[in-house]
Amino acid sequence: MTNKEGKGSTNYDAVIVGAGFAGMYMLHRLRKLGLNVRVFEAGEGVGGTWYWNRYPGARCDVESLEYQYGFSDDVQRGWTWTERYAAQPEILRYQNYVADKLDLKRDIQFSTRVNSATYDGPSGLWRVETDKGDNVQARFFIMATGCLSAARVPDFDGLEDFKGKWYHTGGWPHEGVDFTGQHVAVIGTGSSGIQSIPIIADQADHVTVFQRTANFTLPAGNRPLKDEEIQETKETLLEKRKFARTTPGGIICFEYNETLLEEMTPEEVQHELESRWTQGGFAFLGAYGDEMATDEANKVAADFAREQMSKRVMKPGLAETLMPNDHPVGTKRLCLDTDYLETLNKPHVDLVNVREHPIERITEKGVLADGTEYDVDAIVFATGFDAMTGAILGVDITGRDGLSLRDKWAAGPRTYLGLGSAGFPNLFFITGPGSPSVLSNMIVSIEQHVDWITDCISRLTNGNIGMIEATPEAEDEWVEHVNEVAGMTLYPQANSWYMGANVPGKPRLFMPYTGGVGIYGEKLDEVAAADYEGFRLGA
Numbered sequence: 001m002t003n004k005e006g007k008g009s010t011n012y013d014a015v016i017v018g019a020g021f022a023g024m025y026m027l028h029r030l031r032k033l034g035l036n037v038r039v040f041e042a043g044e045g046v047g048g049t050w051y052w053n054r055y056p057g058a059r060c061d062v063e064s065l066e067y068q069y070g071f072s073d074d075v076q077r078g079w080t081w082t083e084r085y086a087a088q089p090e091i092l093r094y095q096n097y098v099a100d101k102l103d104l105k106r107d108i109q110f111s112t113r114v115n116s117a118t119y120d121g122p123s124g125l126w127r128v129e130t131d132k133g134d135n136v137q138a139r140f141f142i143m144a145t146g147c148l149s150a151a152r153v154p155d156f157d158g159l160e161d162f163k164g165k166w167y168h169t170g171g172w173p174h175e176g177v178d179f180t181g182q183h184v185a186v187i188g189t190g191s192s193g194i195q196s197i198p199i200i201a202d203q204a205d206h207v208t209v210f211q212r213t214a215n216f217t218l219p220a221g222n223r224p225l226k227d228e229e230i231q232e233t234k235e236t237l238l239e240k241r242k243f244a245r246t247t248p249g250g251i252i253c254f255e256y257n258e259t260l261l262e263e264m265t266p267e268e269v270q271h272e273l274e275s276r277w278t279q280g281g282f283a284f285l286g287a288y289g290d291e292m293a294t295d296e297a298n299k300v301a302a303d304f305a306r307e308q309m310s311k312r313v314m315k316p317g318l319a320e321t322l323m324p325n326d327h328p329v330g331t332k333r334l335c336l337d338t339d340y341l342e343t344l345n346k347p348h349v350d351l352v353n354v355r356e357h358p359i360e361r362i363t364e365k366g367v368l369a370d371g372t373e374y375d376v377d378a379i380v381f382a383t384g385f386d387a388m389t390g391a392i393l394g395v396d397i398t399g400r401d402g403l404s405l406r407d408k409w410a411a412g413p414r415t416y417l418g419l420g421s422a423g424f425p426n427l428f429f430i431t432g433p434g435s436p437s438v439l440s441n442m443i444v445s446i447e448q449h450v451d452w453i454t455d456c457i458s459r460l461t462n463g464n465i466g467m468i469e470a471t472p473e474a475e476d477e478w479v480e481h482v483n484e485v486a487g488m489t490l491y492p493q494a495n496s497w498y499m500g501a502n503v504p505g506k507p508r509l510f511m512p513y514t515g516g517v518g519i520y521g522e523k524l525d526e527v528a529a530a531d532y533e534g535f536r537l538g539a
């Protein structure tokens with residue numbers, strides 16, 4: 001059989017979409033099972049989010065000694081990290097190192113975007129079509145598309161009129177951008193904006209930062225790694241990884257203090273907050289047990305954070321605009337910065353509060369906000385992603401009896417365990433909505449999912465079972481549970497991308513599972529031990 005471009009139709013055991021951390025490990029595990037696997041990847045190389053996000057200052061906010069695979073002693077011993085928080089080029093080099101070491105690239109078709117996947121009931125196979133004219137079939141279809149990969153430029157009027165250059169942080173030119181001598185507008189002050197603005201400001205003659213929501217940010221405390229800590233990790237990583245899977249966030253470089261605020265003395269509270277702030281990173285969100293659970297407890301940490309941030313702001317009147325006051329600390333992703341607030345003190349950097357001075361449109365010359373036109377040579381959109389569902393729904397997925405995933409999820413994603421969705425047999429999501437995913441160390445969660453999916457596929461193939469599908473009842477129960485536990489936290493209070501709030505028209509609901517990696521892992525184990533309870537296994 002040939003399609004219109006003359007390519008032959010090919011059968012695989014499994015097709016994986018995406019060659020980031022998730023797709024690479026999934027490929028490795030399924031190949032070890034003896035399966036014939038094809039990975040389709042839109043980029044020209046491996047890396048996923050780290051392939052695309054090459055903006056200046058791009059850096060991981062999980063410590064590099066933990067932000068690496070933990071499934072192979074050989075792989076981890078062969079790589080040496082240099083900084084506490086690895087920068088994007090180093091992470092991408094690491095991913096290529098792993099891909100080469102495991103000889104993964106021969107099964108990855110690069111520069112190829114999957115357009116659609118359709119389940120054929122009679123054969124029990126998925127038919128997958130790409131923008132390069134591939135038309136392949138596979139029993140298992142696995143979305144390893146990442147949670148933050150569908151970059152989003154807001155629908156500003158007039159962008160097509162702009163005579164300068166514009167960029168999105170999530171799709172940065174590979175050759176880099178030199179802003180020397182330029183006037184630059186940066187729109188967005190989430191992690192990407194906060195990381196890139198200091199470096200852009202080092203080059204540019206003038207930078208105007210457009211801020212819609214003031215964000216909590218703390219100094220990352222990045223530094224070169226010491227030989228002893230590198231060595232210690234090499235000796236212990238695999239063992240520590242087992243422990244990481246029992247923790248709420250899959251991170252072990254700090255511990256959550258479980259004592260409630262009211263059970264601590266003011267001195268103890270101050271000590272916890274100070275030492276965690278100084279440590280840098282997400283440790284700050286674990287200063288006491290109810291920090292993310294009650295407004296009163298959160299406010300103590302938020303006040304501390306505002307006080308620390310204010311100390312770094314010197315320009316008259318600036319602190320008021322920069323202080324986050326419309327959401328509890330941690331309910332939007334906490335930002336880790338290197339000199340962000342100090343950069344805003346500089347005379348050639350201005351901050352525009354978009355809430356007071358809304359952006360009306362992009363013009364030929366720059367950005368028009370509240371009647372003022374800001375003339376610039378370049379605009380940087382640090383405006384984020386259609387998170388968690390954007391990349392999944394970017395593929396036109398049709399399941400049993402013509403059911404479209406886009407239709408099914410029109411009011412928000414519905415999954416069982418974030419792994420599967422009723423009506424879509426043999427379709428797996430890696431770190432899908434309804435799993436801890438972005439609230440955890442992504443690589444720990446990816447490994448947890450890939451291991452589970454591998455065991456499941458192994459069970460099916462060994463048992464001569466052709467099909468697994470979430471039942472609607474188990475899915476309804478899980479969706480309800482995910483909402484219920486999210487409702488026990490402060491998270492839903494913020495207009496965050498966790499809630500879909502950054503995309504106009506997107507349904508608002510809290511997409512990740514807040515129960516934590518450890519508790520979630522117990523549930524995964526129970527389901528597997530009960531022969532995939534909540535899933536229907538069939539011929």
Ligand code: N01
Pocket residue numbers: 058059060061062148154155169187188189190191192193195210211212213333336354359382383384385438495497501502
């Ligand atoms: O995206 P974001 P990001 N007009 O959505 C603003 C991970 N990450 O790319 O907050 C004006 O956080 C928007 O405003 P508001 C990390 O998980 C990690 O920065 O919606 N402004 C916000 O300020 C992170 O959380 C790392 O009101 C508009 C900004 O654009 C996630 O990726 C580094 C607007 C978008 O912030 C996403 O981060 C980078 C509009 N129409 C990313 N639309 C690290 O590892 C949006 N904005 C450190």
